[in-house]
Amino acid sequence: MIPDTEQKGSVGDYIDDVPPDSVVVIDSDGTLDATVWGDLLTTVAKKRKVGGTVINGVCRDSSKSLELDYPIFSLGNIMRTGKGRLQVDKYETGKTGLF
Numbered sequence: 001m002i003p004d005t006e007q008k009g010s011v012g013d014y015i016d017d018v019p020p021d022s023v024v025v026i027d028s029d030g031t032l033d034a035t036v037w038g039d040l041l042t043t044v045a046k047k048r049k050v051g052g053t054v055i056n057g058v059c060r061d062s063s064k065s066l067e068l069d070y071p072i073f074s075l076g077n078i079m080r081t082g083k084g085r086l087q088v089d090k091y092e093t094g095k096t097g098l099f
Contacts, residue, residue, distance in 0.1 A: 012041045020049035028057030035078055039064035046070045 018024055024045065028036045037053055039061035045053065052071035053059075059074045 012044075015041055015044050015048070015050075018045070018048065018050050021051050023051045024053040026053065026055045026057065028055065030075060031057045032076060032078065034058075035060040037072065037074070042068060042070050042072070 015024075026036050028034075035058050037055055037059040041053075042061065042064045046068045050070075052073070055072070055074035057074065058076045058078045059065075059072050060077060060079050062072065062077045064070075065072045
């Protein structure tokens with residue numbers, strides 16, 4: 001994720017490209033004042049059978065992930081949206097390995 005300086009699409013447009021059983025890893029450079037994951041992404045990810053989400057940053061709407069039993073690992077939880085603040089720089093699918 002990078003600062004939102006030009007509209008490139010929704011912050012969650014990539015979710016339709018995530019294969020089942022994958023883990024979404026988001027690096028928002030440790031941003032603590034704007035979220036990159038919320039209940040809509042959680043709901044879609046759960047429906048698509050995504051394995052979980054790891055965020056170098058914060059998420060919001062954590063009650064939805066608890067309700068759906070969807071695992072999210074993040075630096076915290078805050079309700080300030082990333083819309084208009086953060087945007088996707090790039091994403092890759094099919095990468096595997098340990099980090």
